[in-house]
Amino acid sequence: MAELKTETMTLNMGPQHPSTHGVFRLQLKVDGETIVEAVPIMGYLHRGSEKLAEGFLYSQFIPYTDRLDYLNAMTNNYIYCAAIEELLEWDIPERAEYLRVITMELNRIASHLVWWGTYLLDIGAMSPFLYAFRDRETILDRLNEISGARMTFNYHRIGGVKWDAPEGWIAKVQETVKELYENIQTFDTLVTGNEIFQARTIGVGRLSKEDVINWGLSGPIARGSGIDIDIRKTEPYSLYDRFDFDVVTEEEGDVYARYKVRIGEMFQSLKIIEQACDQIPDGDIITKKGKRIMMIKPPAGEVYKRAEASKGEIGVYAISNGKNKPYRIKLRRPSFVNVSILQALLVGESIQNLVAIFGSLDVVLGEVDA
Amino acid sequence: MDYLLMFLYAVAVLIVLLGGVTFAILAERKVIGYIQLRPGPNRHGPWGTAQTIADVVKLLLKEDIIPAKADKKIFVLAPVLAFAPAFSVMAVLVYSSSIGGADINIGVLYFLGVSSITMLGVLMGGWSSNNKYALLGSIRGVAQMVSYELPLILSIVGIIILVGSLNMTDIVNYQADMGMWFIVPQFLAFIVYMISSIAELNRSPFDLPEAESELVAGYFTEYSGFRFAMFMLAEYTYAIAIAGLATTLFLGGWLGPAFLPGIVWFLLKVCAVMFIWFWLTATLPRARVDQLMNFGWKVLIPLALLNIVVTAIIKVWMG
Numbered sequence: 001m002a003e004l005k006t007e008t009m010t011l012n013m014g015p016q017h018p019s020t021h022g023v024f025r026l027q028l029k030v031d032g033e034t035i036v037e038a039v040p041i042m043g044y045l046h047r048g049s050e051k052l053a054e055g056f057l058y059s060q061f062i063p064y065t066d067r068l069d070y071l072n073a074m075t076n077n078y079i080y081c082a083a084i085e086e087l088l089e090w091d092i093p094e095r096a097e098y099l100r101v102i103t104m105e106l107n108r109i110a111s112h113l114v115w116w117g118t119y120l121l122d123i124g125a126m127s128p129f130l131y132a133f134r135d136r137e138t139i140l141d142r143l144n145e146i147s148g149a150r151m152t153f154n155y156h157r158i159g160g161v162k163w164d165a166p167e168g169w170i171a172k173v174q175e176t177v178k179e180l181y182e183n184i185q186t187f188d189t190l191v192t193g194n195e196i197f198q199a200r201t202i203g204v205g206r207l208s209k210e211d212v213i214n215w216g217l218s219g220p221i222a223r224g225s226g227i228d229i230d231i232r233k234t235e236p237y238s239l240y241d242r243f244d245f246d247v248v249t250e251e252e253g254d255v256y257a258r259y260k261v262r263i264g265e266m267f268q269s270l271k272i273i274e275q276a277c278d279q280i281p282d283g284d285i286i287t288k289k290g291k292r293i294m295m296i297k298p299p300a301g302e303v304y305k306r307a308e309a310s311k312g313e314i315g316v317y318a319i320s321n322g323k324n325k326p327y328r329i330k331l332r333r334p335s336f337v338n339v340s341i342l343q344a345l346l347v348g349e350s351i352q353n354l355v356a357i358f359g360s361l362d363v364v365l366g367e368v369d370a
Numbered sequence: 371m372d373y374l375l376m377f378l379y380a381v382a383v384l385i386v387l388l389g390g391v392t393f394a395i396l397a398e399r400k401v402i403g404y405i406q407l408r409p410g411p412n413r414h415g416p417w418g419t420a421q422t423i424a425d426v427v428k429l430l431l432k433e434d435i436i437p438a439k440a441d442k443k444i445f446v447l448a449p450v451l452a453f454a455p456a457f458s459v460m461a462v463l464v465y466s467s468s469i470g471g472a473d474i475n476i477g478v479l480y481f482l483g484v485s486s487i488t489m490l491g492v493l494m495g496g497w498s499s500n501n502k503y504a505l506l507g508s509i510r511g512v513a514q515m516v517s518y519e520l521p522l523i524l525s526i527v528g529i530i531i532l533v534g535s536l537n538m539t540d541i542v543n544y545q546a547d548m549g550m551w552f553i554v555p556q557f558l559a560f561i562v563y564m565i566s567s568i569a570e571l572n573r574s575p576f577d578l579p580e581a582e583s584e585l586v587a588g589y590f591t592e593y594s595g596f597r598f599a600m601f602m603l604a605e606y607t608y609a610i611a612i613a614g615l616a617t618t619l620f621l622g623g624w625l626g627p628a629f630l631p632g633i634v635w636f637l638l639k640v641c642a643v644m645f646i647w648f649w650l651t652a653t654l655p656r657a658r659v660d661q662l663m664n665f666g667w668k669v670l671i672p673l674a675l676l677n678i679v680v681t682a683i684i685k686v687w688m689g
Contacts, residue, residue: 011502019583033506033659122583124574124656130406196575197655351506352658355584 008036011351015044019122019355022365026342026354035354038346040339045369053329058084059158059293061329066152068333069367071114074100074107074143075309077156080329082237083305083316084158087298093284096160097239101276102173103143103155104238105269109180110139111310112262112269115362119259120191122359123200128191135183138176145169159290170277177270177277184266192263201256205345205357208253215341219312219334220261221361225253231308242279243272255360262362297324311335311362335367379471383460391606392422397641398648405652432595437500440592444498449593449600452491455484456608463614464538466624466632477538478530481615482523485570488608489515492579495601496589507588510659511572511579517666518569518576524674525562528681529619532556542623551622558677560620562670564646567612569666571605573647575654576662583656613643 011028014020023044029037049068053061065080066073078100085092117132140150146165147155155162191197207217212225222229230247232240248264250257289295298320306315312334321327338361346354396411396418403410411421436445462477464470474480489512496508529552530536533544545551553560569576580588590601617623617639624632657665 009502018586033510120655124577124581124583125654126402127406127652130408134407191655194655196657199661200655200658350659351584352581352656 006031021118021363024365033350035346035349038343040342042368045365049370050329050331053326057293057324058296058326063152063154066154067366068370069309069311069335069364070151071364072107072111072310073151073153074103074155075307075314077153078104079305079307079314079316081156081158083303083318084298086303086305087301087318087320090159090287092160092287094281095283096285098276098280099161099165099285100156101239102273103146105273106139106143108269108310109266110136112266115262116187119359122355123197128187131187135180138179142173142176157286157290158296160286164285170280173273174277177273181270188263198256200356201259203254204353205255205360206253216337217341220258220265221312221338223249224258224261226251231306231313237307243275245271255356258360294324297322309334312338331370333367333370335363339363339368387460387607390610391603392426394606394610394644396422401645401648402652429599430596434597435594437592439500441498444494448491448495448498449597451494452488453600453604453607455487456604456611459485459611462538464618464623465636469633473539475535475537478526478536485608486519488604492589499592501592503585504589504591507579507585511589514569514576514578514662517663518566521562521666521670521674522566522570524671524678525559525566526619528556528559528677531681531685538618542618542625545622546625551620553620556620558673562674563616566670568647571609571612574651575657577656578659578662581656609644610640613640616643
């Protein structure tokens with residue numbers, strides 16, 4: 001029988017599309033629903049963050065880091081401040097570091113919850129989206145109480161944090177942790193074993209260890225392919241060496257493995273917060289020098305500092321020429337690196353798998369188009 | 371006189387149906403709202419009852435947009451063609467021992483034959499929109515409807531073998547005589563029927579033709595205002611009709627304890643079936659096209675065939 005002749009069709013997925021998680025455009029060549037070619041086109045959200053940094057005082061750039069990965073602003077705040085602190089060779093008060101860890105881990109859970117909800121929405125289940133946002137709200141309430149903002153927190157400062165925790169805040173966080181523990185357990189029960197969900201995710205979007213290393217992927221994506229790297233463990237920063245927690249890894253490297261890694265990580269973060277709340281001492285929340293924003297003038301030099309954000313390795317490369325403004329700031333944004341695998345991963349897949357694979361990368365476009 | 375009565379019956383059914391669809395939409399939003407821990411519409415009228423009425427008014431007043439490069443005639447005709455068969459099948463549903471439309475002896479066959487025309491509306495809508503998402507959605511829709519029409523029909527054959535008639539009244543009366551609804555002896559068929567009807571109706575987890583996260587809105591992406599409303603109307607009318615057929619075939623139609631009139635029992639059963647669909651919508655993720663097709667052809671059709679064979683053997687054995 002003669003083979004049926006088919007033609008390919010160009011399909012623009014995005015920049016306005018419900019499942020591109022922001023303004024992302026994928027130019028697809030499809031044969032029916034099968035993808036023949038996928039070209040990611042970025043830049044719709046480009047703001048020139050790195051260039052802007054050169055025009056600001058060191059501390060004035062902190063709010064811009066919030067707006068990169070706006071779902072995980074605390075870690076972005078932290079890593080920028082930590083990089084500058086390393087240039088300055090400052091010691092940070094212990095209480096401030098504890099507050100940083102608590103806020104970062106709360107933010108990681110909030111970020112994973114948004115991912116969990118939107119990912120299931122991509123796969124066609126709407127209820128989890130609303131459940132996830134309910135619990136994210138609880139976390140945002142806590143972060144709001146301590147920072148005064150609900151998304152772009154701008155809480156960490158060079159030398160410490162902006163404010164001390166309000167009266168009774170730690171106890172509230174402990175309550176929240178208990179509540180989240182139960183709810184995330186429910187989410188796990190609700191979705192992880194669902195047969196349709198498993199049929200949609202197991203074996204889909206497989207990434208080998210080699211792929212992960214060759215493309216420089218990090219975070220839950222790398223750990224989903226069995227790579228045991230978590231900067232909190234392998235190169236502990238802040239106070240992470242004081243806490244007992246595990247690095248969650250899965251071997252399969254498919255979409256389902258990445259899902260399980262993120263669910264596991266939420267429990268680990270809760271564990272860290274619990275310990276940090278128990279251990280937090282009284283004391284200063286910022287070094288004396290840190291209060292004099294205008295005076296922050298790191299000695300000439302350069303530094304690369306990295307941290308484990310909810311999406312992978314976030315890094316800040318800063319060069320100082322001894323003045324009160326950075327000479328150069330270069331940001332390693334995990335989403336930007338992680339999204340690069342997409343073009344290789346999508347060929348031969350269907351549009352339905354595209355949504356599942358793209359969602360599993362947990363991309364935030366603010367971070368891709370810095 | 372007969373024609374006048376037929377006309378009046380049609381108008382009455384249409385009015386009841388419009389009300390039914392309006393409140394089915396409200397009920398769906400409420401049910402899903404409760405499952406998703408949110409109140410759902412509750413601002414207009416008591417318990418939000420005026421919400422969907424407001425929605426309908428809004429939809430009817432919206433600007434009617436037809437894309438510049440759309441095939442206008444087909445674009446305009448598509449929603450009508452989707453709605454007309456869904457409404458036509460109401461003619462053979464029997465609501466109680468005394469209330470019903472045409473009491474024809476090929477009722478079930480008419481129902482299944484006419485309802486399958488809806489897919490033409492879906493295909494025309496998606497094709498004429500000149501939108502790639504709409505096209506993909508409509509192709510998915512047709513593939514799905516064609517595949518699931520088969521298990522749906524096959525699942526009913528067992529009942530037809532037992533009753534020996536395609537007449538809806540006969541089917542209900544047989545259940546009354548037997549003292550048991552067909553859901554018990556034909557349970558396998560009921561499961562196949564329910565799953566295939568979900569696929570036929572494009573409801574979750576088989577809502578592939580409109581899959582929002584993949585195809586924006588699928589075959590009706592380009593439709594706005596009252597044309598969009600027509601598609602919605604068709605979908606819900608068909609849903610009510612299929613639930614009505616399930617009630618007649620498997621749940622004993624209007625049969626029930628005498629303290630409520632037959633039609634109330636009938637409507638309650640329709641509501642119960644629809645509730646199951648709403649519940650599933652709120653619970654399940656969406657299946658993939660190939661999985662859907664595999665499930666239809668490799669699981670449901672063999673199951674339905676097995677049911678037919680077993681039913682036939684029992685029928686012969688019972689004499």
